[in-house]
Amino acid sequence: MQPITQAAAELFSEQNPDARISVGGAGTSDGFEAFCQGDTQISDASRPIDVAEEVPVCKENGVEYIEIPVAYDGISVVVNSQNDFATDITSEELKAIWEPAAEDQVTQWSQVRSNWPDEEMSLYGPGTESGTYEFFNEAIVGNEEEVSRQSDVEMSEDDNVLVQGVAGDQNALGYFGYSYYENNRDSLKALEVDGVAPTEETIRSGDYLLSRPLFIYVSTQAMEENPAVQQFVDFYVSEENLNRLVEAAKYVTLPDSLSQESRAQYEDRTTGTVFTEEGEPKGGDLETALKQSQ
C-alpha cells in the first residue's frame, strides 16, 4: 500500500515544492492507532478500518474520516523462481501450512501435497501489524484468535525483506502484496490459488481469491486545518492521477465505476466507513456500499 502513497507524495511534491509530506511505514494497525489519536492526517490501509476496535477510538478522539478506496491488491503466494515442482496451491493447503497448529509440525513440502518433495519449507510473511497479515489470516486461516503461524515464520513489516528472502531461498514460500511480486518477476514465481493466477484482470474481477481493496483514510479535521492536505488528496484521487499512481506502484487499478463512486465519496466529504463489523461491505459489494452511503 505504501508505494502508492509514496508515488503520490513524490509526484505531488514535484509540482508543489513547498509541500512537506512525510510517508511513514508502519503496518495498517499501527497506522490506524496513530490516525485515531490524531497524530497523522492520512492513513493508508490494506484492510477496512475495524468497526469493533478502531472506529470507537477515532470517535472518542473526535477524529472523523473519509474512507477512499484507491486500488485493488491481490495477495500473491510466491515461491522461488527456481522452484520447479509447485505451480498452484489450494486454500485448504494454505490453511494447513499457516494455521497455528502447524507450527513446528508442517515443515516439509511433502506434508502439504504428497507428490511434492521431502524438502524443508521456509516460510516468509508480513508482521502482525500488517493489514496484509490480517487479511490473509482471515481469508485463509479464519480462526477465532486471529493469529496464524508465527514462531517459525520469517516475519517482517518490510515487504522488501520478504522478497529478498524468498528470492534467495529455494525452499521458500511466502505471501505479500501484488506490487512486490510484479516488481520482482524474474526472481519470484506466483502460485495459482484455487486454480486462479493473480493477474490484473483476476484481481480486479475478484476471481482471484486473495483480492482485496486498498484504502486511504483522510481526517476531515486535518483537511480543514491544513489546506495542503486537501490539495494532496485532490491530486491523489483525481481522474488524471489515481490510475497513473496505482500503475506506477504496480498495483491494480479499480474498475472505472468503482473509482467514480470512490471519488464521489471524497468530493461529497462523506464520512464514516461502509463496512460492517465482520469486515464486509454493507450491501454486499463495495460499489453498492459506496452508492448507498451518499
Add this chain to the structure above:
Amino acid sequence: MAQTTKVREEGAGQQRPEFKTATGTRYALDRLFTIVVTIATLAGVAVLAILLIDVFRDGAPRLSWEFITNPPSQIFPETAGIIRPLVGSLWLLGLTALISVPLGIGAATYLEEYAEDTLFNRITEINISNLAGVPSVIYGLLGLGIFVNLLGGLTGGQSAVTGALTLSLLILPVIIVATREALRAVPNAVREGGYALGATKWEIIRSHLLPMALPGALTGTILALSRAIGEAAPLLVVGASLYLTYNTTNPFDRYMALPIQIYDWISRPQDEFRVLAAASIIVIMVVLLLANSVAIVLRNRFQK
C-alpha cells in the same frame, strides 16, 4: 692441537646429530613465511580493491549531473538522485563540526594542560577511552532517549540538530585523543619560555600551543568528521528520514543523509535500486577519499 684437528677431520663432511642445523628446511620455511605474511598484508587491501571495482562497475554508469541534483525516489528509480541526502549530510557535517571541534579541543586542552593527577581526572581519562569503544548504535539510543524524547522541545525532535549532537558525542573521544597527542608533541620549552616571559597559561595555549598543535589536531578531527559522515546506524535510531519531499533548510528540520539513502536503496530488491546504491557509494567514497587525503597530507607535513 692434535685433538682439535682430529675432531675437525671427523666432523668434516657429515653433521653430528646434536648439531643438526636443518638449514635447508628452515630457510625454505622462511621463504614460505615471507610469502605468507606478504599475502596476508595484501589480502585486506586486495579485498578493498575488489570492493571498489565492483561498486564502480555497478554504479558508474548511473553517475551524472542529474544524479547529484535530482531528488531521491522510492518508486521511480530512473529519475532518482541524491540531492536531499547530500544536503542533509552537509548540514550534519557543518553542525557536527561546530559542536564537536570546540568541545573536543577544549576537553583535550584541559586534560593535557590543566588537569592534575587526581583520581577523578584519571577516571575521566579512562572514561574517554572507553567511550571510544562504545558501539555507534548505543550513541543512537542515547540520542533517542535524550535529544529526541527528553529534550525534544529544544532540539525539534528528529531534527538535524539531534543528528549532529548524537554524531558529535560519537566522535568526541577521537578528537580529544588526537588533540591531546598533538599538544603532547609540542616541546615543553615553549611552555616554559612563555611562563618565563610572564604569560599566563591560557595566553601560552592560545598563542603558541594550540597553533602549533593545530595540524596534528586537524588531522584527527578530519578523520573523525569523515567517520561521522559515513555513519548510518546512530542516525537511523535518532530518526533520520528515509524519504523527504523537501531539502533541509534549517537545523531544526528533518533531514536525510547519504549513508541512510544508501541503506534504503540497498534494502530494495530491484536491480535499479542496487545501481542507485552503488552510484551513491561512489559519491560518498570520493568525498571520504578527498577528506582522508587532506588529513594525510596534513599529517605528513606536521611530522616534518
Add this chain to the structure above:
Amino acid sequence: MALESGQTRSAPEDWRRNSRGRELRERIVKVVLTACAYLSILTTFGIVFVLLFETIGFFRQVSIFEFLTSTEWAPPSGDFGILPLVYGTLMATMIAVIVALPLGLLSAIYLSEYASRGLRRYLKPALEILAGVPTVVYGYFALTFITPFLGNNVIPGIESFNALSAGLIMGVMIIPTVASVSEDAIFAVPRSLREGAYALGATKRETATKIVVPAALSGIVAAVILGVSRAIGETMIVTIAMGAQANWGGSPTESMQAMTAYIVQVVGGETPRGSVTYQSIFAVGSALFVMTLILNLVSYWFVRRFREIY
C-alpha cells in the same frame, strides 16, 4: 636582569593594568575547559541513564530470567529471550575473528619485521583506509557480491541473507584494528630480544614467530579483544546482509539476526513509545553495552600489561 628603564617602561604598566582582568579571564577559561572535559562523564551518565530507565521499564513487563535464558525471540508473540540475538552476534563475530586474527597478526608482523620503510609508508595508510570505509558499503558488498559469489561457486544452498558473508566482510573491516594494536605491541618488544635471537642463529621467521610474537602476546590478545568488541558493536553489515529473523542454533549459511540489527529493525518500524517492543531495544542495548564495556576494559588491562613489561 638587564632591564633598562627605557625598555621596560610600558611592560610593567600593562601588567599592572590588566592583571585583574587577566586573572578573571584565566579562571573563566579554566572553568569552560573543565566543563568540556567533564562532558565526557556526562555522556557516560547519559548512556547509562537512558539504557537503565527503559530497561527497568522493560523488566517490569518481561522477566529477567526469560530475557537471559530463553531461546525464543519473537516480540510479536511476547517472547523475549535474548539468546538467539546473542547467538547471531557471536556467530558473525566468530567468523570475523577467524578472518581478522591471522590476517591482522600476519600483517602486523610483516609491517614491523619485514617491510621496508618505504613500503610501510604506503601500506599502513592503505590498511587504515579499510577502517574508514563506511559500514553500509561493506554491507552492500556482502549482500551483492560475496553472497552471490559463495552461492554460485562454493555453497549452492546459501541463503540470500546469511551469517557467513556478513562475518567475512566484518573480518576484513576489523583487520586494521587487530593489525595496528598488534603492531604497537610488536614494536614495543626491545631490539635486544631480536638481536639475541639472531645472534643464536635464528632465522627471521623463527625470531618473529618464536621470540617476538610470544613477547608481544598480551598486546596481541588486547588487539583481538578490541577487534571482537568492534565486531559485536557493528550494525549496518549485519543489518543489510545477515537477516531479520532471530535464529537460535542456525548454521552460518542461514539467515539470523544480530542484537544491533534488531535495534535498527524496530526503530524503522515506528513502534509506539512506551510499548514493550520499544523498551526491548534498550534492553538489548544494555546487554550490548555491558558486553562491549567488559571487553574494552579487559583489552585496556592487557594493553597496560604489555606497556608495563617493557
